[in-house]
Amino acid sequence: MTLAAPVSVPASRSTTTRERSVDLVRAACLLAVVGVHALMVGVSVQGGIPVLENALESWSGFTEFSWFAQMMPLFFILGGFASATHYRRVRARGVTPSAYVATRLCRLLPAPLAAAGPPCWHCLGWRSRGRVVTSSRRRGGGSANPSGSLASTFSARRSCH
Structure with missing residues (x-):
């Protein structure tokens, strides 16, 4: 063997x-x-x-x-x-910490900024026309849970009971 x-x-x-x-x-x-x-x-x-x-x-x-x-x-x-x-x-490879952070920011920031841009422009447009942008509340009492987080889930449940 x-x-x-x-x-x-x-x-x-x-x-x-x-x-x-x-x-x-x-x-x-x-x-x-x-x-x-x-x-x-x-x-x-x-x-x-x-x-x-x-x-x-x-x-x-x-x-x-x-x-x-x-x-x-x-x-x-x-x-x-x-x-x-x-x-x-x-x-x-010899990259400095500041160069690393700058590279990461240049790579990661464009997506959230692009996603936040249209809603921000929309809200600014409403504000310039004299409309007030507020958070919405669910009809019938209680608060909506837009984020889906546990804290807001519990606060929403507490306010409904």
């Missing part, structure tokens, strides 16, 4: 490798967050006016589900890990 030669395993990971498993879990968390938020969108018409509601709020298992579906903490922890490993790799 002949045995194969043992495979040598490096003692430490190369500085150029990327944690693909972390990327996979981050992608799964992102899909879960988008999916849960999509399930929460509810539109009804009350008195001829469209009202945005949390569609899952009427479900009796919503509180337990929201505790189970807390993907954002894991998403942010893994994002921090990925950013730290990326920072170590670029520092090894």
Whole structure:
């Protein structure tokens, strides 16, 4: 019986490798967050006016589900890990901390700024025409839960009872 030669395993990971498993879990968390938020969108018409509601709020298992579906903490922890490993790799190549931050900001800021631009322009347009922009309240009492966060869920539930 002949045995194969043992495979040598490096003692430490190369500085150029990327944690693909972390990327996979981050992608799964992102899909879960988008999916849960999509399930929460509810539109009804009350008195001829469209009202945005949390569609899952009427479900009796919503509180337990929201505790189970807390993907954002894991998403942010893994994002921090990925950013730290990326920072170590670029520092090894001689990139300064300020250059790293500048590069990240140039890469990450355009998307949220582009997303925030139209609503801001819209609100400024309303304000210039003398209209006041306020947050909407759900008809029939209680506050809407636009963010889907646990704190606003509990405050919304407390104000309804």
